Amino acid sequence: MLVATASTFFVLNTAPVACVISLTEQKPLKKVWSECYFWSFPYYLLGAAIAGIVELVDKKAGWQSSLLILPVVYLIFRSYRLYLARLEAERNHAEGMAALHLRTIEALALAIEAKDCSTHEHLRRVQVYAMSIGKEMGLPESELEALRAAAVLHDIGKLAVPEHIISKPGRLTPEEFERMKIHPLVGAEILERVQFPCPVVPIVRAHHERWDGNGYPCGLRGQEIPTGARIPDTLEKLAAEPPTTKTALLCSLLFEIEAALRSGKTHKQIWQRLSEAGLDITCETFCRLIRRARERNRVSAARREKCRSPETARPTNCDQRGTRSGSQFPKSRSAQTGFSLSSYARRRCLGAWKKGIP
Known part of the structure; x- marks a missing residue:
């Protein structure tokens, strides 16, 4: 009877608070309840046992004798409060140290x-998209936290790669590519020194692995690749075009997916990329994620167009956002009228210009 009473009181006392915390911090209710309150259940049982002893003593020897138990109750209450305070202090200290380490490594x-202007804001975009995809996939909170950190830190190993390789606009030579392939291992070695509360290092080490086993550095395949590592890898594939075509790539993906949805068909190319990466999300979900980025891309495109205009032209080869502006291409008549050519058309114009074709 006492156990049932203590259990009922425990649930009624902790469940509403856990629900509020879960809704506020957007964490699973079961995880909040188990981590924050379930450990205190023995204290509820102990309190119920003391109440039963007090009731038994009161019946046998009168209520005056039950006063002898009050010091014991007070000591238990004080120890409980001190334990809660110490637990909260340890949790705050651990969170503070983890946040400090994370901010330090984010700075790196x-x-x-800063070494490559073509990747300006790339890390932040990967973080936003990766978190959105992770939530749609229903990943546990620990994996989401690992994904949040790894999305920003996955390329930290490029500190060991020479700047001329990172900033090279064209295709890398085999020797340069071999040098570039070391950055996942270097990044994992750097992050191993940080005591993350979630598995960040495996994601960083495997974020260039491929579903067919042709990735690097370990040649993992299929389910051997950590789930969190598959998401940044897919985003890297979708953004594998030259810097000048990233905005056009996202916009074309958006238009193609929306057209496929309107016609009731599935975009096979995009779906194949997602399937190869092992991401179990629907085409509608991916379309919604791309739509969120459309406004950001529109603002970025407007800024670049403003920098390319004759009034605000700059002698450098980078615009205010740090993106290579493609100023080496000859301006066409459509560009003079305010119409922006696609990167493919600009490359065709450049080829014709070099060959002397009018």
């Missing part, structure tokens, strides 16, 4: 962006 990761 942002230094990678």
Whole structure:
């Protein structure tokens, strides 16, 4: 009877608070309840046992004798409060140290962006898209936290890669590519020194592995690749075009997916990429994720167009956003009228210009 009473009181006392915390912090209710309150259940049982002893003593020897138990109850209450305070202090200290380490390493990761202007804001975009895909896949909270950190830190190993290789606009030579392939292992070695509360290092080490086993550095295949590592790899594949075509790539993907949805068909190319990466999300979900980025791309495109205009032209080869502007291409008549050619058309124009074709 006492156990049932203590259990009922425990559930009624902790469940509403756990629900509020779960809704506020967007964490699973079961995880919040088990981590924050379930450990205190023995104290509820102990309190119920003390109440039963007090009731028994009151019946046998009168209520005056039950006063002898009050010091014991007070000591138990004080120890419970001190334990809660110490647990909260340890949790805050651990979270603070983890946040400090994460901010320090994020600063190093942002230094990678500074080495290559073509990847400006790439890490932040990968983080936003990866978290959205992870939530749609229903990943556990620990994997989401690992994905949040790994999305920003996955290229930190490029600190060991020479800057001329990172910034090279064309295809890498075999020797340069072999040098580039070391950055997942270097990044994992750097992050192993940080005590993350979630599995970040395996994601960083395997974020260039491929579903067919042709990735690097370990040649993992299929289910051997950590789930979190498959998401940044897919995003890297979708963004594998030259820097000048990234915005056009996202826009074309959006238009093709929307057209496929309107016609009731599935976009085979995009779906194949997602399937090869092992991402179990629907085409509608991917379309919604791309639509969220359309407004950001529109703003970025407007800024680049403003920098390319004759009034605000700059002698450098990079615009204000740090993206290579493609100013080496000859301006066509459509460009003079305010119409922006696609990167493919600009390459065709450049080829004709070099050959002397009018």
